[in-house]
Amino acid sequence: MPNVRPLPLALAFGLAAVLSAPGADAARKKAAPAPVVSPACTDFHDQANADWLKANPVPQVGAVTALGQLADNARNQQRQLLERAMSAPQGNVQKLLGDFWASGLDEAAVEADGSRPIAPLLGRINAIKKAKDIPASIAALHQVGIPVAFNFAPDVDLKALDRHIGYFMQGGMGLPDPAFYTRTDADTVALMGRYRAYVKQILALTGTPANKLDAESALVIQLETELARNAQPLAGINNPFNNYAPVSTKDLTGRYKNLQLDAFLKAQGVNDDLVSLSDPALFQQLNGLITRLPADQWKAYLRWRVGDAMAPYLSKAYRDAEFEFRGRVLRGQTIAPTRPEQVLEAINVAAGPMLGHEYAAAYVSRDALRQAGLMVDQIREAQIAAVKRSTWMSAEAKSEAEAKLAALKIEIGKPLRDLDYTVQPMGRGSFGGNMLIASTWRHAQEMKRIGKGNADRRWDVLPQQPALSYDLAQNRLIVTAAALQGPIFTDAAGVPGKFGAYGALVAHEISRAIDAKGALVDARGELRSWWTPADKSAWTLIGNRVAAQYGGYAFPGVKDAKVNGELTRDENMADISGVEIAWDAFTAAQPDAKPADRQAFFRAWASLWPQQLSPNEAVQRLTSEPRAPGRWRTNGPLANLPAFGAAFQCKPGQPMQRTEAEQIKVWR
Template sequence: MPQLRNALSKPSLLAFALVAALGATDAHAAAKKKKAPKAPAVSAECTDFYSSANAAWLTANPLPAGVGSVTALGQLRERSEQQQRALLDAAMQSPQGNVQKLLGDFWASGLDEAAVEADGSRPIAPLLDRINGIKRAKDVPAAIAALHQVGIPVAFNFSPDVDLKALDRHIGYFSQGGMGLPDPAYYTRSDAETRELLGRYQNYVKQILTLTGTKPEKLDAEALAVIDLETRLARVSRPLQDLRSPLANYVPVATKDLAKQYKNLQLDAFLKAQGVTDDTVSMANPALFAELNTLIATIKPEQWKTYLRWQVGDAMAPYLAKSFRDADFEFRGRVLKGEAAPAPRWQHVLAAINTAAGPMLGREYAGRYLPSSSKDKAEAVARDVREALARGLEGNSWMSAAAKAEAKSKIDKLKIEVGTPRRDLDYSVQPMGRGSFGSNILIASTWRHREEMKRIGKGNADRRWDVLPQQPALAYDLAQNRLIVTAAVLQAPVFDVARGDSALFGSYGALVGHELSRGFDLRGRMVDAGGEIRDWWTPADVTAWNALGARVAAQYNGYPFPALTAAKVNGTLTLDENLADLAGVELAWDAYTHAQLAPNTGAKQTLFRSWSELWAQQLSPAEAAQRIATDAHAPGQWRSNGPLSNQPAFAESFSCKAGQPMRRGDAEQVRIWR
């Protein structure tokens, strides 16, 4: 759960210019001879479609100094933030209904910086009192459970996720956490850079401890006590790279055995406090919890109290008075993230509301900004693309008959959810008021934690999405075999009904195809039509897919990386997304031409332009250098041009000839679902 902390050059045109210049050197000969016909120039569309389709955008959106990137989809995200801001302003002034009243008060309390400053650390005083009331070792587990209930996970993490043996339900996952640094290795590595970071972290711990009640004479000792306890947790935590596989994190155990195995830690009482009555949880690292069980009994209560005070102060620092916020930003913002300055106050408050009450805001966002007509149209286009995928699955030449049969069954069961999750939440929550932003954070976070815990148990796996309706996104949920389309993504440049169906299919439809194809690729093959985790491909299917992938990787390896000199796209790093992009364009074209039996040339061209317009971007050299090493997506120019150069329909629509940059040779073209 979301918790409180947690452009191409044109060599052909240049060559033509040189030929023309050389031919003009002998005017007398030219007068005597009949001029040879000039070779036709390559159109801009057939040379670099991205630069042609996005010429106006690229001119209108230069990269400002000090900014890493400007993108068309980034502008969509910014617009959704402004829409949320306008919604909250209206809810603050004249709320319509109880949920808007809660949100309006929450927003008002966060914008009132004078009130936040006057409030000081009072919002966390009840939590600190609870911690300071610890007398004996057996009091510590109850305090840990109480902090989890308000969305402040301490000592470890506990959250719902899919049961990998029964994808129709969620179970609770006990996992490592409780450390203030993002990587356990920071506590144990001995290199100079890490030691320096640890020293800066210690200073930050001192700042928060001071603000939560530590006296000056005890400050050094208590900061060391915090780092000592966190280091003990780090030593029995798994390296971050070992946490990437869902299967490695799934070790189901019976909840009835927890009380005996972890008597000091009182995990049975912990589950009861969270409202969890399920018979199974996952615990992938029992050594961590065995160590915690020992530490409860062997570490003095005073050290636990210091650690818990620090954890509360650290988690709540962004939402309290300026002294807390400044300390938090200097370490977590500037040191860990490299941020130059804090976000504007309204963005900070909006992010806090999305963290603590995101589904609440999403409900109102969809009600305000998603017309029912747009929702209906989005569902209809998605269904058309789903049907195109069904045809592609049936007719492709690389998939075995057995895999095709399973794929057909899987796509028949695929669900499409647009706007908001189908199942609403319980919005009964303590009134917030406008007096205390920090207190409202805790109220909202407690509500969200309660609703998250309700996901655990049979029949609750589809209870909510892992993305908020107010965040622009399309996603394929592999476990639930469903397409998720958020309310916020249904606006330009993704979804613009004013431009007509061809544009809708080229942008939104292609993105739908991108996501739906993920259910039937190298990863999607691991969940079958019945929701069971098993590989339903034959070895020949895997070989055929890998062969397609090798060709796509080679294609993208040949593309220069924009904003960098003598650097190429990493076709292996970006392979999965490039394959999905290719699939998306294929499916969008098929879906559109089935829905519109005789589209004219203009409509066809609009479809491809609307795809390209999604990827308009400006990158600084520094941003490009970071992306080439870490980003699984190709640069915008190649997300546009790469798939299109494989489409015969694109070449036909723009009269691109064989050998021109935007038309790959017939033998070079890669096809997945066409």
């Protein structure tokens, strides 16, 4: 879930001088004053968020947003929880977390530790003698959460959505885009020069003699370039359907003998009969590289990957090298995070579910969980009612949509299915060592997802991260513990405020079950398109109107630029749906709501979206952000809703109340 520089409001009486026909007795006459449009009917985002915008000026870099502040608050809560766990742990999980936190904050101990935490991994790599030793080292590094040569991770079986299978996919490269290795433009050549220098720094720290650094860094980049040449572009690899190619695990050994993938699966604790391997040419190439490249080249590559993966968690020399390249060059950061920020990030990476388990218990009450669940049911009923009265959806589609909404699973706070927190003691001695212990545990938990009946283990977010999301594969709504706080869900907002913020976000996500993408999976969890051609055409026509509406809005902070209506189409449609359905649910729950309560509903929606963007951030978001700027996430949906105009006495044709002919209806 992931926001707006206020524009000055030009609200004044329009005075015009009207001259009579020429003549000696001509008199100047004043025109009648133009009617005043209230601020709420001109720009509700700025009017509702005036105090927030005044308190949060435009930053020099990055963005300041209300939901970003919620995430900051959640991080502060996590730090407070870890401090308490360090001094007075309640139970074994908190003892583990408290020791992990303490070991990370002890910078002197981390510095003294040097490369010791990864010494066993480096020792195994250095012991490689022949090609047949390489696959076992690859498997061992995957076990501790350091993927090398390729990626292997669980995901939903697209033909049996009640299970996860393991996906073999491209990976093992130190740069985020395979295209970097083969492009020859000046910027990419300069980037590769910086990358080579970083590789040399890490190799030096992991044991390469100075006189061999140039040669070994060249070997590392050569091996990664081999992987990149046969890799899919990022656009392709991010499409789950491109990655799905189920094969029997029994067939792997014969096809890729050198890689020893059967032994790899056993090392990960995977005993399933099926995996996905969508790019056999890539793995055939990898299979050949095992024997074609010298063992010393593989050893240099594996040492580099270990050092790079662990650099943020080791001594200062490692951390500085990693930040100078990955922080400054790739992520665009100008200031390194503080030590507590670094340690919190590390714990979330390696032991995020463990921290989430404790976070949900500490910061979400049973009453909040009960209220949040009840509201989801009210929103779902409102969406079902809207489907039944829809004028554009076919009878066949209505029937399937109702069934799918009725079957919707709901998980609020933390995953319903808990994890096994049996982890070897961490202690307060070695932060890098604790990182590997926790990472090994989390990898093992990931591998346990694989197999029949294990699909509901998966959350794509952590409970301590503010998020509401719809899981298409499992027809499931996820609401994290961190999302059940202001401005999303707060007792101070009362019932109207909860419906206007939390309810509208829930409705936004639930609408995903029955939109164009949701229509690809039916109520039984089977992959099939259940919309008729007429349904698809009707949805496209609505979407075209939405794209045109938002494409007419100025992009705040970028001169003469407009919002990209096509890029933001899907999110904008979900926003409009969300406000429509949440309003229906609210008026059903409180049919006699007072005028102030009706206004409070809309103010709560607006309170989600105030944002201030730096000039560079605004330019970047203009072309890449699939969500509209905060001003238009507030104003765009409300301008289509007659109930908003009635609540604030806005007249048709004013900026915040489109005429009836202009209004876009998704579910009303």
